[in-house]
Amino acid sequence: MAPQPSPAVRVQAEDFDLGREQALLTRGRRDIGALVSFVGLCRDEDGALEALELEHYPGMAEAEIRRVADEALERWPLQGLTVIHRFGRIQPGEQIVLVLAAARHRADAFAAAAFLMDFLKTRAPFWKKERRADGAPGDWVSAKSEDDAAADRWR
Amino acid sequence: MKALYFAWVRERIGLAEEEIAPPGDVVTVRELIEWLSARDEGYAAAFANPATIRAALDKTHAAPDAPIGAAREIAFFPPMTGG
Numbered sequence: 001m002a003p004q005p006s007p008a009v010r011v012q013a014e015d016f017d018l019g020r021e022q023a024l025l026t027r028g029r030r031d032i033g034a035l036v037s038f039v040g041l042c043r044d045e046d047g048a049l050e051a052l053e054l055e056h057y058p059g060m061a062e063a064e065i066r067r068v069a070d071e072a073l074e075r076w077p078l079q080g081l082t083v084i085h086r087f088g089r090i091q092p093g094e095q096i097v098l099v100l101a102a103a104r105h106r107a108d109a110f111a112a113a114a115f116l117m118d119f120l121k122t123r124a125p126f127w128k129k130e131r132r133a134d135g136a137p138g139d140w141v142s143a144k145s146e147d148d149a150a151a152d153r154w155r
Numbered sequence: 156m157k158a159l160y161f162a163w164v165r166e167r168i169g170l171a172e173e174e175i176a177p178p179g180d181v182v183t184v185r186e187l188i189e190w191l192s193a194r195d196e197g198y199a200a201a202f203a204n205p206a207t208i209r210a211a212l213d214k215t216h217a218a219p220d221a222p223i224g225a226a227r228e229i230a231f232f233p234p235m236t237g238g
Contacts, residue, residue: 040238054237055162057230060214061237085237097238117238123216125230126237127162140163143234 007069007081011061013088016098025080025100032079034106036113038099044092050133052141054096056087057125068119072101075115076108083116085126118150156223158191160201161232164208167201177223184210185219187229207233 008025010016018037026032042052065083072081080102090096097120101112122143130138159172181190185205192202202208210217212226223229 056237057159057161057211057214057232060211060230063214064216121238122235124237125161125211125232125235127233128236129162140233141236143236147238 004073005078005080007066007073007083009062009065009069009082010084011056011058011065012084012086015086015095016084018098021082021084021098021100025082025102029079029102031104032102033104034109035100035102036106036109038097038113038117039095040097040117042090042092042094042096044133048133049092049130051089051091051131052096053089053129053131054087055127055129056085060125061085061087064124065120068116068123071119072112072115076101076103076112078103078108078112081112081116083120085120085124087126089131115154118147118154121147122151156226157228159228159230161230163233164201164231168197182222183219184212184217184221184223184229187223188219188231201231209234 018039022035026035065085069081069083078101082100084098086096099113099116101109103109128141130141132138156175157172158175160168160170165171177187177190181187188202188205191198209232211230212221213228
């Protein structure tokens with residue numbers, strides 16, 4: 001079996017370009033049969049949200065995403081993995097998170113991308129604070145029990 | 156050791172980070188939370204519901220009964236809401 005690829009992990013304030021990241025991951029490759037991408041976007045909650053402020057724990061955010069990515073590489077025969085998570089002020093319509101999973105076959109790529117998102121939500125140290133469109137003080141987004149349940153299904 | 160606080164834990168305590176020197180009988184993460192809670196009402200408010208507090212030792216998730224040991228950095232924060 002081919003050696004495990006090393007995952008590309010970035011935590012950044014800047015936006016990312018899905019097409020560019022996909023090209024970087026597949027450039028010069030002839031062995032990849034499936035590439036699954038997931039992009040998480042900031043939604044406006046029916047107009048109530050002006051922006052999200054994403055706080056993160058520098059250093060641990062990268063390390064924790066890398067731990068989850070390494071776990072995905074242990075579980076599925078992947079040929080490439082990219083994870084980008086943004087922090088700072090993000091407005092509705094903007095991108096927050098990107099996961100790219102490449103494999104020979106689609107089942108592995110789909111599963112790895114879903115696994116990564118489920119664990120990023122419950123393990124990567126990021127916190128969202130809402131800025132409300134009506135100027136009222138926004139609150140910290142609460143963790144959802146569905147997210148824990150989603151992560152638990154991989155155990 | 157260095158203590159870091161994030162999100163509403165940071166807001167309630169009023170600090171993002173500080174140097175702390177817990178006494179020798181503070182062994183676990185839970186005991187450190189109890190020790191910090193006794194400092195003032197900001198800390199008490201931040202740690203009022205221990206079930207909503209997560210901790211990391213040297214940038215790795217740590218359970219409440221984990222020993223602090225020789226960790227140089229401890230962080231406290233709410234359940235994560237990234238992704």
